[in-house]
Amino acid sequence: MADGVESWNVLEWTQVTTPKHGLEKFLLEAEDVIVHNTGVVLLNTGEAGALAVTNFRLLFVSQASKCIIELGTIPLTAIEKFTDDVKLSSVLRNSEKRELLQVIGKDMRVVTFAFLPKTLQRSAVMNALKRWTKPSQLWDMYAFQCGPSKFKNSNPKLRLLKEYYRFFGKRLVHLPTDESYIILNDRWRITTINSTYTLCPTYPSTLVVPRSISDEELLQAASFRTSRRIPVISWCNPGSGAVLARSSQPRVGPFMSSRNHSDERLVTGLCSSSADSSSSRRKLYIVDARPIANALANNVKGGGSESSSNYFKSEVVFLGIDNIHVMRESLSRLREYVDTHGTTSSEGTSSFLRNGGSTWGGGNLSSMSGSASTLGDTGWLTHVQNVLSGAAWIAARIAFESASVLVHCSDGWDRTTQLVSLASLLLDPYYRTFKGFQALVEKDWLAFGHPFADRMGIPTVTDLATSSSTEMLTRQSSYGGNPSSSPLRSQSGSNLPGARGGATHGHGQASDNISPILLQWVDCVSQLLRLYPCAFEFSSNFLVDFLDAVLSCRFGNFLCNCERERQQASASEVCGCIWVYLSDLRAIGGKSHEHFNLFYDPARHEEPILPPAAALAPTIWPQFHLRWACPSESHASELESMWRTMNIKYSEMSKVKEVSESKARDLKLKSEALSAELLKEKQKSSSALATANRVHRENRAIKRAVQSLGCRVNLSTNQSRPSSDLIASTYSDDPSDDSPHDLSVSISAIEDAGGVAGGNPLSCVCESMCPFRTKDGCKWPNEQCAQMGSQFVGLKADFDAFDRLSIYDRYFDTD
Numbered sequence: 001m002a003d004g005v006e007s008w009n010v011l012e013w014t015q016v017t018t019p020k021h022g023l024e025k026f027l028l029e030a031e032d033v034i035v036h037n038t039g040v041v042l043l044n045t046g047e048a049g050a051l052a053v054t055n056f057r058l059l060f061v062s063q064a065s066k067c068i069i070e071l072g073t074i075p076l077t078a079i080e081k082f083t084d085d086v087k088l089s090s091v092l093r094n095s096e097k098r099e100l101l102q103v104i105g106k107d108m109r110v111v112t113f114a115f116l117p118k119t120l121q122r123s124a125v126m127n128a129l130k131r132w133t134k135p136s137q138l139w140d141m142y143a144f145q146c147g148p149s150k151f152k153n154s155n156p157k158l159r160l161l162k163e164y165y166r167f168f169g170k171r172l173v174h175l176p177t178d179e180s181y182i183i184l185n186d187r188w189r190i191t192t193i194n195s196t197y198t199l200c201p202t203y204p205s206t207l208v209v210p211r212s213i214s215d216e217e218l219l220q221a222a223s224f225r226t227s228r229r230i231p232v233i234s235w236c237n238p239g240s241g242a243v244l245a246r247s248s249q250p251r252v253g254p255f256m257s258s259r260n261h262s263d264e265r266l267v268t269g270l271c272s273s274s275a276d277s278s279s280s281r282r283k284l285y286i287v288d289a290r291p292i293a294n295a296l297a298n299n300v301k302g303g304g305s306e307s308s309s310n311y312f313k314s315e316v317v318f319l320g321i322d323n324i325h326v327m328r329e330s331l332s333r334l335r336e337y338v339d340t341h342g343t344t345s346s347e348g349t350s351s352f353l354r355n356g357g358s359t360w361g362g363g364n365l366s367s368m369s370g371s372a373s374t375l376g377d378t379g380w381l382t383h384v385q386n387v388l389s390g391a392a393w394i395a396a397r398i399a400f401e402s403a404s405v406l407v408h409c410s411d412g413w414d415r416t417t418q419l420v421s422l423a424s425l426l427l428d429p430y431y432r433t434f435k436g437f438q439a440l441v442e443k444d445w446l447a448f449g450h451p452f453a454d455r456m457g458i459p460t461v462t463d464l465a466t467s468s469s470t471e472m473l474t475r476q477s478s479y480g481g482n483p484s485s486s487p488l489r490s491q492s493g494s495n496l497p498g499a500r501g502g503a504t505h506g507h508g509q510a511s512d513n514i515s516p517i518l519l520q521w522v523d524c525v526s527q528l529l530r531l532y533p534c535a536f537e538f539s540s541n542f543l544v545d546f547l548d549a550v551l552s553c554r555f556g557n558f559l560c561n562c563e564r565e566r567q568q569a570s571a572s573e574v575c576g577c578i579w580v581y582l583s584d585l586r587a588i589g590g591k592s593h594e595h596f597n598l599f600y601d602p603a604r605h606e607e608p609i610l611p612p613a614a615a616l617a618p619t620i621w622p623q624f625h626l627r628w629a630c631p632s633e634s635h636a637s638e639l640e641s642m643w644r645t646m647n648i649k650y651s652e653m654s655k656v657k658e659v660s661e662s663k664a665r666d667l668k669l670k671s672e673a674l675s676a677e678l679l680k681e682k683q684k685s686s687s688a689l690a691t692a693n694r695v696h697r698e699n700r701a702i703k704r705a706v707q708s709l710g711c712r713v714n715l716s717t718n719q720s721r722p723s724s725d726l727i728a729s730t731y732s733d734d735p736s737d738d739s740p741h742d743l744s745v746s747i748s749a750i751e752d753a754g755g756v757a758g759g760n761p762l763s764c765v766c767e768s769m770c771p772f773r774t775k776d777g778c779k780w781p782n783e784q785c786a787q788m789g790s791q792f793v794g795l796k797a798d799f800d801a802f803d804r805l806s807i808y809d810r811y812f813d814t815d
Contacts, residue, residue, distance in 0.1 A: 053128035075552035153577035202449035208233035210269030224260035248412035289415035324515035342629025391422035449562035535605035542595035
């Protein structure tokens with residue numbers, strides 16, 4: 001605690017109040033600061049900072065790092081209770097006098113804040129907590145003030161209908177309209193008799209029931225079940241046809257004397273092998289989640305359990321799972337154990353030094369075994385094991401025997417929900433994915449009416465006009481039979497917290513009804529994830545974030561007690577959606593996000609996972625139970641951490657590889673384009689060379705022809721031009737090229753030694769035979785010529801003379 005004392009001493013007394021809180025950058029959308037204090041010390045860590053109460057959470061910002069301290073920041077709805085009656089250990093008892101405030105959370109945290117003495121800081125914070133941890137009505141909660149924002153919710157009723165279709169092997173193309181029921185196959189149908197919630201106020205608007213049972217019989221059967229929660233299908237094995245059904249306890253009354261023919265027909269329809277209920281039937285197990293003593297005690301109140309003699313080919317089994325009050329006290333003892341024996345406690349001292357001792361556990365070596373028994377005394381792990389064993393037994397009956405199972409407890413919304421949803425998770429690999437987990441929670445926890453408002457101690461909508469007296473009496477029996485703990489009474493504001501001065505303050509919403517039922521179920525899922533690390537797409541960190549989001553009540557999905565109440569409050573339209581929020585978190589990190597299970601291998605677990613009883617020995621869930629008291633031990637295993645680090649590096653390298661491959665593809669395309677251009681140039685060059693060779697051969701032929709006539713062809717060039725330009729312009733085929741070629745051509749006669757154009761016999765003949773020859777020599781073309789060949793004799797390159805020739809010129813007189 002030395003660090004804590006030092007942090008306390010360095011505080012400036014002038015920082016007690018400030019005109020501006022300066023917390024704007026830490027606030028969420030629509031989050032407002034109600035109370036703000038500086039100079040507050042978080043006793044757990046000895047860190048000084050600013051403590052603020054907003055309309056959403058208790059916010060603690062470090063004075064040194066100017067960052068939010070997660071341990072000291074807790075949503076208001078996640079606060080179970082707070083007190084100013086804090087008793088410190090002997091290590092701190094003689095320290096400087098301070099005003100203390102201890103906050104106990106539903107998420108296993110216990111934090112203590114130390115305020116400057118002789119100020120109104122603690123009083124201001126406590127008054128704000130009394131007001132904002134207990135909103136007077138549902139609309140005052142942050143979820144309604146914030147609105148949907150970017151986390152908009154789609155139609156949850158449509159998602160439930162799609163899930164019905166999915167586990168029957170069908171696909172919902174469009175939402176049916178104006179139909180009282182929908183045929184799924186020859187055995188089952190979807191009924192909309194509860195579309196106005198008149199059949200059962202806490203059930204969803206659509207239910208899957210046997211096709212052989214009419215809606216009139218459903219109404220008759222509803223009167224025989226507590227809270228009118230009749231047996232309905234929660235999951236079906238599309239291969240074997242075995243079903244997992246749920247309901248509340250039957251109203252058999254004392255001595256199990258009451259019966260209901262419609263209820264018996266409905267239950268019998270669950271185990272029929274075809275639409276004809278009189279055909280061959282499969283085995284039916286009726287699973288009562290309660291201890292048998294509790295079930296018998298409910299007989300006196302009009303409830304009880306079924307008699308196997310009234311339900312053909314059935315067997316009644318009791319699982320012995322305790323009620324919500326036992327679970328609440330068990331978690332409270334576990335939280336106290338973790339805070340006492342953690343690395344640091346709410347007192348800011350280590351378990352090694354607590355109670356003045358110098359050894360582990362605070363005292364002496366014998367306290368080691370004592371601490372272990374203390375963990376066992378909490379009973380939490382035993383309760384978790386009971387739920388796991390019960391769900392595994394149910395799943396085994398469906399998987400191995402193809403039997404149908406009907407599960408219920410008293411009201412069918414606490415233990416029943418735990419068992420049915422956990423058995424479905426074991427049976428159906430789809431529920432072990434992100435999408436499947438959402439579908440499972442929305443079906444069994446939300447649609448089928450787990451009372452989240454009551455279990456979390458938050459307000460809900462009140463509709464006395466539609467609530468029957470029978471339903472309210474049933475709810476009172478669920479709350480322990482005390483009318484003062486009824487949610488209607490608690491909503492009226494009669495249970496307001498008392499005054500300060502050593503009192504413990506909680507929510508006004510019937511704190512006796514608060515119970516960690518969902519938390520316990522998620523704990524069971526984490527135990528299965530530990531046993532089968534390759535079977536789940538999500539990780540333990542996802543389960544922690546999911547629980548935190550639920551307890552924060554930041555979103556509208558888990559408000560109220562049932563689908564009907566959420567519809568009355570327009571929660572899905574007005575509030576944000578938790579599933580969109582979690583999906584956005586995963587999208588930021590991609591496949592390397594901590595929500596993804598790195599070991600997930602769906603091919604290894606395509607079938608149901610059925611753990612043996614010996615393997616169902618749970619342990620402390622470190623990521624949730626130990627994250628505040630033992631933060632270093634709450635992280636994932638070293639192997640998983642290394643794997644995740646390597647996976648992140650692999651993802652980064654994969655991105656670099658993709659960029660490099662993209663650049664390589666671009667270079668390849670450019671290279672191919674250059675190669676194509678080079679090929680075109682090469683073809684042009686080959687064509688030009690072929691043209692040049694052809695012209696060269698033609699020139700040689702012309703030259704030989706001219707020489708055969710006794711003439712010489714003389715070429716002369718302008719030496720100032722490059723030869724390459726000259727050749728290119730000379731052999732150019734472009735008719736528009738009229739540029740001067742600087743090439744002159746002359747043709748001269750080949751003279752012999754005697755000066756006569758001799759050597760050529762034709763020339764001699766021409767001269768001897770020409771009648772026009774004079775002493776001045778040949779006068780052609782100005783004179784007539786006796787022979788064609790003589791026209792070239794002595795001819796210089798006079799192209800104008802050639803141009804004047806005509807095809808009508810004659811060189812010989814006609815005979």
